[in-house]
Amino acid sequence: MKPQTIGRTLGIGLRVAGRIAGQRVAVGAQSSGTPGPGAQTTAPASQFEQDQLQREKARAAGKTAGKVTRGAARGVGGFLKPFGRVGGILWLEVTGVFFFLPVVVFAPVLWKTRLSWASGSDHRTFLLAAVIVAIFFYLSVSSFWRARRK
Numbered sequence: 806m807k808p809q810t811i812g813r814t815l816g817i818g819l820r821v822a823g824r825i826a827g828q829r830v831a832v833g834a835q836s837s838g839t840p841g842p843g844a845q846t847t848a849p850a851s852q853f854e855q856d857q858l859q860r861e862k863a864r865a866a867g868k869t870a871g872k873v874t875r876g877a878a879r880g881v882g883g884f885l886k887p888f889g890r891v892g893g894i895l896w897l898e899v900t901g902v903f904f905f906l907p908v909v910v911f912a913p914v915l916w917k918t919r920l921s922w923a924s925g926s927d928h929r930t931f932l933l934a935a936v937i938v939a940i941f942f943y944l945s946v947s948s949f950w951r952a953r954r955k
Contacts, residue, residue, distance in 0.1 A: 820874045827870025831862060894952045901948035907941040 911934045918931035 816878060820878075823872075823874025823877060824867070824870035826873050827868070828866045830869055831866035890955065894955050897948050897952035897955070901945045901952065904941050904945035904948055908938050908945060911937045911941075 914930065915934040915938055918927040918934065921927040922931050922935075
C-alpha cells in the first residue's frame with residue numbers, strides 16, 4: 806500500500822471519527838441540561854425558530870468535530886513524521902544495494918574482456934558490460950548519496 810493511500814485513509818477515518826465525537830459531545834451537552842453553544846434558554850415560539858435552533862446545534866457540533874479531527878490529525882502526523890523520514894532513507898539505501906547487484910555481476914565480465922576494448926572478438930561484450938557497469942554504478946552511488954543527504 807502506498808504511503809499516500811495510508812495517509813488518505815487515516816485522514817478520512819479521523820475526520821469521520823471527529824465528526825461522530827463532536828455530535829456525541831453536542832448530544833451529551835443537550836441531554837445533561839446544559840445549554841450548548843448557541844442554545845436559547847427559553848422555548849422557541851415557532852417551527853422556524855426550532856429549525857434554526859437545530860441548525861445552530863448541528864453547526865456547533867460540526868465545529869467541535871472539526872476541532873477534534875484537526876487535533877487528532879496533527880497528533881498522528883507529528884507521531885508518524887520521523888517514521889516517514891527513516892522509511893525514505895531506508896528505501897534509498899535498499900534501492901542502492903539492488904542497483905549495485907548488476908555492477909557486481911558485470912564487473913568480472915568487464916575485467917575479462919578488457920584487452921579487446923578497441924577491437925577484438927569480445928569488443929561488443931566489453932562495450933556492453935562497460936555501459937551496464939557505468940549506468941548501474943552511477944544509480945547505486947547516487948541513491949546512497951541521496952540517502953546520506955536526507
